[in-house]
Amino acid sequence: MAPTNDGSAKKVMNKGAWTEEEDKKLSQYIEIHGAKRWTAVAVKAGLNRCGKSCRLRWLNYLRPDIKRGNISDAEEDLILRLHKLLGNRWSLIAGRLPGRTDNEIKNYWNSHLSKKINHKEKALEVTTSKETMPEKLLDIVQGDIEDVKEIGNSKANFDAN
DNA sequence: AAATATTACAACCGCTACTAT
DNA sequence: CATAGTAGCGGTTGTAATATT
Known part of the structure; x- marks a missing residue:
C-alpha cells in the first residue's frame, strides 16, 4: 500500500482479480459518492487501482442491478x-x-x-x-x-x- | 488418479467519442 | 475553435475451473 514512491511519477497499481475487501471499499464509496469521477473514486476509496479498473469492476460486477446466472x-x-x-x-x-x-x-x-x-x-x-x-x-x-x-x-x- | 486439454470468464489494453474548459 | 481530461467501447488475454485421456 503506502506511498512507496520516490518523486518519480508513476505509482504502481494493483492489477488482476479483485479481492473481497477491494470490492467492499469500492461499493461503499460509490454508495455514498456515486459512480462518477473514476480517478477520484479510485484514490478516495483507498484503492490502489486505476479509475478504469474501478469503473469496470463496478459496471460489470458490483453494480446492484446486475443479473447473475445463466443466460436464458x-x-x-x-x-x-x-x-x-x-x-x-x-x-x-x-x-x-x-x-x-x-x-x-x-x-x-x-x-x-x-x-x-x-x-x-x-x-x-x-x-x-x-x-x-x-x-x-x-x-x-x-x-x-x-x-x-x-x-x-x-x-x-x-x-x- | 495424474496429466493434459478445453472452456468460460474476469479483467486488461488500446483506441475513439464525449465533455468541459 | 482547440485542447485536455474522462468515459466508454470492443478485441484480446490470463487463468481458474472443468472435462478428457
Missing part, C-alpha cells in the same frame, strides 16, 4: 437476433437485455455462440421464427429494432461522411 433461452435468442442486426455492438445489444453487461454478452457470444456460428444458417433461421419467441420479448425486439436501426444508420452515415 429467451435471452440467447434475443442476443442472436440483435447480433444479426447489429454485429458486434455489444453495448447496444446489452442495452436491450436488462441486467446484462456488454462484457458478459461479448463473452457469451465468444464462448457459447461462436461455436454455433458453424451452424450459423440453421441458428439464424430458427431465431427468425416468431413462434420460438415469447410475445413480450418479441415486442421488445420489434419496438427496439427501429431505434437500433436508426442508431446504426446514423453512425454509418457519420462514418461515411
Whole structure:
C-alpha cells in the first residue's frame, strides 16, 4: 500500500482479480459518492487501482442491478437476433437485455455462440421464427429494432461522411 | 488418479467519442 | 475553435475451473 514512491511519477497499481475487501471499499464509496469521477473514486476509496479498473469492476460486477446466472433461452435468442442486426455492438445489444453487461454478452457470444456460428444458417433461421419467441420479448425486439436501426444508420452515415 | 486439454470468464489494453474548459 | 481530461467501447488475454485421456 503506502506511498512507496520516490518523486518519480508513476505509482504502481494493483492489477488482476479483485479481492473481497477491494470490492467492499469500492461499493461503499460509490454508495455514498456515486459512480462518477473514476480517478477520484479510485484514490478516495483507498484503492490502489486505476479509475478504469474501478469503473469496470463496478459496471460489470458490483453494480446492484446486475443479473447473475445463466443466460436464458429467451435471452440467447434475443442476443442472436440483435447480433444479426447489429454485429458486434455489444453495448447496444446489452442495452436491450436488462441486467446484462456488454462484457458478459461479448463473452457469451465468444464462448457459447461462436461455436454455433458453424451452424450459423440453421441458428439464424430458427431465431427468425416468431413462434420460438415469447410475445413480450418479441415486442421488445420489434419496438427496439427501429431505434437500433436508426442508431446504426446514423453512425454509418457519420462514418461515411 | 495424474496429466493434459478445453472452456468460460474476469479483467486488461488500446483506441475513439464525449465533455468541459 | 482547440485542447485536455474522462468515459466508454470492443478485441484480446490470463487463468481458474472443468472435462478428457
